[in-house]
Amino acid sequence: MDIQGLQSKLEELADEAVGKLAGVEQKEEAIQVKNRYLGRSGSVQELMTVLRELPNEDKPVAGQAINQAKQAIQGAFDARLKELAQRELERKMREETLDVTLPGRKPEVSLGHPLRQVENELIAIFEEMGFAVAEGPEIETDYFNFEALNFPPDHPARDMQDTFMLTDGRLLRTHTSPVQVRTMQAYELPIQIISPGRVYRCDSDLTHSPVFHQIEGLLIDEEVSMADLKGTLTEFAQRCFGEGTQIRFRPSYFPFTEPSAEVDVECIFCHGDGCRVCSDTGWLEILGSGMVDPNVFEASGIDPERYSGFAFGLGVERIAMLTRGIGDIRRFFENDQRFLEQF
Ligand code: DAH
Secondary structure: OOHHHHHHHHHHHHHHHHHHHHHOOOHHHHHHHHHHHHOOOOHHHHOHHHHHHOOHHHHHHHHHHHHHHHHHHHHHHHHHHHHHHHHHHHHHHHHOOOOOOOOOOOOOOOOOOHHHHHHHHHHHHHHHOOOEEOOOOOEEOHHHHOHHHOOOOOOHHHOOOOOOEOOOOOEEOOOOOHHHHHHHHHOOOOEEEEEEEEEEOOOOOOOOOOEEEEEEEEEEEEOOOHHHHHHHHHHHHHHHHOOOOOEEEEEEEEOOEEEEEEEEEEOOOOOOOOOOOOOOOOEEEEEEEEEEOHHHHHHOOOOOOOEEEEEEEEEHHHHHHHHHOOOOOOHHHHOOHHHHOOO
């Protein structure tokens, strides 16, 4: 082949390649076509052997012609890839447009855990009645949890079976009553507080959980009487369970109150007729209460001759189970979405 033959062959190959590249639809296809011409054993590369056999004076011209052909093919290849990429981008933009008129997904709105709902409702009731919220630690000393509350040293409630003891001699509080003592020692009189919080007891069945919630109440002033206790808790029952709800006081015993009473509310299911929930008594026990024992006052430096007060303690789970119709206390602590969603 002479120089003219080579030149026209190159032109022919370049035209052919450029034409093919213009028609490819895929990047892979374009690469294949390019390699067929420019690859190691591609048809343009093969013409290098022809160049080598040409007379020396023709070689520069031949080399230039080969380079031109290569550049033409490479240019067509690059241009086609660009076009294909642009087309792909346009296709994506077309297909992946956001239809802003589609209805959105409803976000899951949490109304809070049912226990927290009930706790908040109870706190709101007492706040409206003039009680302030006080708090105390869940890890307590024997002094605040028992001793200052007039528990005799051999009282069964101090037994290891009920109380979670910590290795350093402290304990997990078994009730919110220690906040009574902390408040009496920290604040000026008169005092009118409630104290909601977690408490712990080594106990577990359908109605008992090793961790549960109480709300403690304490009111101290001059001339506070049992009638004030009764009036306050009657008002609370109206606000919590509805206008006209009856309550009754049963004599009881707590070391830190004297006299002590357990308070029952008229069964919210049968309204006193007797049913399964109230074991046919017509009454549901909801809290413990009493007049602050003089020993408790003395332990905190309050003069029992001048001051008197009442206290009460209620279980939040108990009230939540009654008002929400929940039969197993463990439901509150399992965090099962299907249970929680119902509230
Ligand atoms: N602390 C008692 C308990 O956990 C409940 C209680 C009873 C609290 C009588 C009081 C009270 O303040 O006066 O069982």
